[in-house]
Amino acid sequence: xxLTPPIRAEYERDLxxxxxAPVERDVPLASxxxxxxxxxxxxxxxxxAAIWELAARLQANPLLLxxxxxxxxxxxxxxxxxxxxxxxxxxxxxxxxxxxxxxxxAFLLTSLAVSTRFGRDLLSTLTAMFNPLPAIAxxxxxxxxxxxxxxxLIFVLVHSVLWPLALSIFTGFQGVPGTLRMAGxxxxxxxxxxxxxxxxxxxxPSILSGLRIAWAFAWRTLIAAELVFGASSGRGGLGxxxxxxxxxxxxxxxxxxxxxxxxxxxxxxxxxxxxxxxATVRKWGQQA
Amino acid sequence: xxxxxxxxxxQAALPDPLVRVQGVTLEYATPQKVVRATHRIDLDVxxxxxxxxxxxxxxxxxxxxxxxxxxxxxxxxxxxxxxTPVRGPGADxxxxxxxxxxxxxxxxxxxxxxxxxxxxxxxxxxxxxxxARDCIARVGLSGFEDSHPHQLSGGMKQRVAIARALAMxxxxxxxxxxxxxxxxxxRRKMQDELLELWDLERMTLIFVTHSIEEALVVGNRIALLSxxxxxxxxxxxxxxxxxxxxxxxxxxxxxxxxxDMLFAxxxxxxx
Numbered sequence: 009x010x011l012t013p014p015i016r017a018e019y020e021r022d023l024x025x026x027x028x029a030p031v032e033r034d035v036p037l038a039s040x041x042x043x044x045x046x047x048x049x050x051x052x053x054x055x056x057a058a059i060w061e062l063a064a065r066l067q068a069n070p071l072l073l074x075x076x077x078x079x080x081x082x083x084x085x086x087x088x089x090x091x092x093x094x095x096x097x098x099x100x101x102x103x104x105x106x107x108x109x110x111x112x113x114a115f116l117l118t119s120l121a122v123s124t125r126f127g128r129d130l131l132s133t134l135t136a137m138f139n140p141l142p143a144i145a146x147x148x149x150x151x152x153x154x155x156x157x158x159x160x161l162i163f164v165l166v167h168s169v170l171w172p173l174a175l176s177i178f179t180g181f182q183g184v185p186g187t188l189r190m191a192g193x194x195x196x197x198x199x200x201x202x203x204x205x206x207x208x209x210x211x212x213p214s215i216l217s218g219l220r221i222a223w224a225f226a227w228r229t230l231i232a233a234e235l236v237f238g239a240s241s242g243r244g245g246l247g248x249x250x251x252x253x254x255x256x257x258x259x260x261x262x263x264x265x266x267x268x269x270x271x272x273x274x275x276x277x278x279x280x281x282x283x284x285x286x287a288t289v290r291k292w293g294q295q296a
Numbered sequence: 297x298x299x300x301x302x303x304x305x306x307q308a309a310l311p312d313p314l315v316r317v318q319g320v321t322l323e324y325a326t327p328q329k330v331v332r333a334t335h336r337i338d339l340d341v342x343x344x345x346x347x348x349x350x351x352x353x354x355x356x357x358x359x360x361x362x363x364x365x366x367x368x369x370x371x372x373x374x375x376x377x378x379x380t381p382v383r384g385p386g387a388d389x390x391x392x393x394x395x396x397x398x399x400x401x402x403x404x405x406x407x408x409x410x411x412x413x414x415x416x417x418x419x420x421x422x423x424x425x426x427x428a429r430d431c432i433a434r435v436g437l438s439g440f441e442d443s444h445p446h447q448l449s450g451g452m453k454q455r456v457a458i459a460r461a462l463a464m465x466x467x468x469x470x471x472x473x474x475x476x477x478x479x480x481x482x483r484r485k486m487q488d489e490l491l492e493l494w495d496l497e498r499m500t501l502i503f504v505t506h507s508i509e510e511a512l513v514v515g516n517r518i519a520l521l522s523x524x525x526x527x528x529x530x531x532x533x534x535x536x537x538x539x540x541x542x543x544x545x546x547x548x549x550x551x552x553x554x555x556d557m558l559f560a561x562x563x564x565x566x567x
Contacts, residue, residue: 187395190367193385195412205415209402292401293446 074260082260083267091249092268099230099245100272102158106165107226111219113166114173119203121174122181131178135171143168143229147237161233168229169222176218180211213289220281224273231269312379313340314500315364315468319373321525322359333359334526336373339519341468346494346501348534350511351521352558357504360526361472364502365391377467387416390461394473396453399445399460405432406441409460418464431459434493451482458490468500475510487514488539508554512537512547520557529557 041047057076064075074082086092117134120127143164150160184207192206208215234247244252246265253261289295317339323332333356341347349357362368364375366385375382377389390412392398399408409428413419419427432441435455445453454474461469475483487510494501505511511518516535519528534550541547 185395185397187393187398188400190362190365190385190391191393191398191400192415193367194365194387194389194391195415196385196387197415201415205411206400209400212402288402292444294401 071257071259074263078260079263079267082258083264086261086264086268092264095244095246095249095265096268096272099234099247102161102245103165103226103230105158106162106230107169107223109162110166110169110222110226111173113170114177114218114222117170117174118177118181119200121178122203122207123199131174135175138167139171139175141167143225144232144236147233151237156237161230164229164233165226168225172225173218173222176214176221177211180214180218181207183214184210209288213295216281216285216289220277223276223281227269227273310340311342314343314345314378315339315341315502316376316379317341317360317364317373318376320360320363320370320375321372322356322363322368323371324359324368332525334521337521337526337528339528339531341500341502343500344498346503346514346516348511348515348518349502349504349521350508350518350554351506351526351529352523353506354524355521356524356526357506357521358472360521361391361470361502361504364468365389365470387412387418387464388467390464390466390469392454392457392461392469392471392474394476396445396450396477398457399453401445404442404444405437405448405456408445408456409463412460412464416464424463427463428459431463432456434462434496435459436489449482450478451486454478454486455489458493462493462497462499466499468502471501471503473504473506476505476507483510484539490514491538508551508558509542511554512550513539513542518554520554 035043061076064070064073064078067073070078083092117127117131121131122128146167147160147164150163154160154163188206188210189202192202197205230245231247231250234245235251246268250262250265253259253265285295317337320334320337321332322334323330325331337360339347349360351357359368363370364377364382366382366389382389400411403411406425406428409431410421410424413424413427414421418424429438429441432438435458437452437455437459440448440452445456448456457474475486478486491514493499501514503511503514505514512534516533518530518532518534520530520532521527522529532550532554537544537547537550
């Protein structure tokens with residue numbers, strides 16, 4: 009038997025303007041407050057601090073694990089005496105030099121890679137070779153070549169920044185829609201002008217994430233290098249501060265140094281990168 | 297072969313064509329094979345034409361349009377614009393693509409329309425802004441100058457792309473299935489608006505489509521391409537029809553004729 013749907017009567021209705029319920033209503037206050045990113049993050053940080061405090065008190069050995077309170081005091085003392093800011097600034101200066109140089113090289117390398125096939129082979133071969141190589145492993149060589157100074161640190165920093173960043177930028181460039189490239193060429197853009205006006209802005213989400221990863225790599229490399237090889241050119245950075253404090257068994261200062269590293273990381277992440285993202289890829293709808 | 301009118305009689309009086317496609321063969325390489333997309337195509341497009349390239353998918357009509365735009369070099373034959381061979385892409389042949397991502401998302405509507413004017417060094421900034429505003433108004437997007445593309449609907453994005461092309465005052469505007477990604481209602485509206493715009497501007501269009509109805513409505517002349525490799529199966533006139541004639545008997549019979557030609561070539565005749 010074939011199934012035939014029943015035939016029903018037609019109808020038309022005049023719809024009066026809709027007034028039965030409001031078309032929009034406010035989200036409840038509690039949800040709106042909880043929707044704030046900073047609040048949720050603050051809650052996470054505060055809980056972690058509470059767990060730390062509790063664990064340290066139960067352990068009751070400030071040489072191994074100082075409490076949150078002790079660390080905070082050491083941090084404040086360090087800030088007031090000017091030691092912590094000075095050491096941080098020394099680290100950041102080196103870091104920025106290495107980061108900037110690495111970023112410039114990464115852009116040059118990837119621009120070459122998108123414009124020629126040889127450049128592409130060069131980039132993929134070099135990244136395949138050097139990306140897995142830990143920057144710290146190069147430090148002994150760097151010390152040999154550049155001596156005990158900033159230059160050795162900058163060398164390893166460039167190494168730690170260049171390859172992951174180049175890889176991200178190149179992936180970003182390759183992901184640029186063909187239509188957009190053609191539109192750019194249609195305007196008569198070629199070579200570096202196409203890279204600057206089309207490829208870089210279009211690949212910005214990848215570039216930003218690459219810059220972020222590279223920033224974290226650079227930070228880690230720098231602190232580790234300072235920890236292992238100590239002061240360069242007479243004044244040490246944060247890593248050296250941590251190392252020294254440990255030698256003198258000021259564990260609270262070790263923690264204060266670590267907190268400083270974390271704070272700078274948070275600051276850069278939440279202020280610098282978040283602002284950059286808001287002003288660019290989010291505004292342009294390339295990233296939610 | 298059916299000819300609509302005795303071409304040879306008219307041809308003596310014709311002016312020089314704006315775009316001349318002469319014996320153009322286009323090939324593209326995949327890793328395994330070299331594929332012939334079109335074979336020795338001859339076409340003349342005159343100033344003010346709304347010239348349609350119509351054919352089944354894979355007949356090389358988009359490839360041919362991209363060759364006119366300068367993105368592909370012909371393996372055989374040549375493409376002339378105002379008598380000069382086309383070498384590479386250029387802003388005298390602005391393209392409106394099908395894809396919505398043709399608009400740089402980091403530029404506002406105004407920025408998008410100004411971009412080619414500035415990038416090609418055609419106008420200084422202030423004049424570019426003025427012309428861009430004017431063109432945005434002509435496609436009915438006034439008030440959206442400061443929106444970013446992701447805030448616009450598909451139809452609005454295509455209008456921005458048209459405004460962008462219009463602002464450059466190109467010799468010929470190349471449209472690669474510009475309305476294919478739109479919903480049916482928006483598509484009809486855009487076809488209508490394009491015709492109104494053409495009425496005002498009298499720009500030369502080369503318009504790629506796979507919709508017979510769109511071809512008949514938008515164009516004044518249709519080149520019908522055969523399946524791969526694309527060859528010209530027929531050229532026919534369709535300047536008489538607008539959106540209002542779609543129901544008429546002669547419109548239907550023209551559509552029928554094209555339909556039969558297309559499907560005869562495909563080796564199947566559905567319905």
